[in-house]
Amino acid sequence: MEPKIIPDIVVGRLPIYLRALQRMLQEGKPVTSSQELSERLGISAAQIRKDLSQFGEFGKQGTGYNIEFLHEKLRQILKIDRMWDLVVVGAGDIGSAVARYQGFEDRGFRVTMIFDNDPKKIGTQIGPFTVLDAANMVDTIRSNGIQIAMIATPAVQAQAVADELVKAGIRAILNYAPLNINVPEGVHVQHTDPLTHLQRMTYYL
């Protein structure tokens, strides 16, 4: 097993497989097949088998995959067999919704802080969190050793926030702001923008 040679596009499909397996576990299913996963996910069975085979031998010809075993293996490969702390920057509608979202913890993540620079928001309560002053963000993140952040600020602030986060030691950023941000090598960014998804579909309407 050589993790370094796995293409990022394959890595990107593992969370999709994991999510389907988690759902099957909840349904009480013991085994599945690349064929069944294919029907649920719209990814070809051959692709699924090829992707998984890059990480080891997880299934047996004719008997399929043990769901609990494969689920646990994927959690290990994606390093979410532990709990990752993360911070949210921006306490607007999106940031607040993310901070209150209940679905992180059983998938490996725990929101621990939310920051904003608006004096009207600092000190207010969002779910279990008190909004913290972004002026102390770098020190607070660094002293807590947090590596993952979500940016939910207006677009105009997102790059400056990303620069601060990198200074604070953040190594993975999920960016909800509707523009691309630049980070140094070794820091990972994923963008999530509902508009780019919508615009991709209207092309076909």
Next chain:
Amino acid sequence: MEPKIIPDIVVGRLPIYLRALQRMLQEGKPVTSSQELSERLGISAAQIRKDLSQFGEFGKQGTGYNIEFLHEKLRQILKIDRMWDLVVVGAGDIGSAVARYQGFEDRGFRVTMIFDNDPKKIGTQIGPFTVLDAANMVDTIRSNGIQIAMIATPAVQAQAVADELVKAGIRAILNYAPLNINVPEGVHVQHTDPLTHLQRMTYYL
């Protein structure tokens, strides 16, 4: 120009280019180059030139792209040179945040209704919207001729909601629920799940 032969992955990059061009317009820039777009987006200049050339001749060797012209052309290609109405299903944290989000209208979309099946939520106010009873969803969507919907329900309800939406004539679905949904041919689905983005990054940490 044969729109049918453009690979979906190319179509998927056009909204990213459009977003960068919109930003450049706001900055007051008149022209750009594949090189400059490449630096902003982390996509190679050759790829950008190749993608755009599939839709026509938009730039001149040595002088680059007229931003306003290319921006308008991409809006036409993606069919967002008009306004698309959309509905939100699910008035929880995510659905509420989406319904209140201010960033849709200048990018081609207008939220017009939000539905829920929880009697405690029906009739309450979210921003400018009164939450409507999901029991009337199919008729209401059909009589308004709406083609685009966002699903922001719990995972367990998402497939049933998708089936109803398809019955109502919806042809494009942005799915915020954390599972894959199945739809008939001719209906487009995009998934957006922050957890799959986060899990893709922890692999590298």
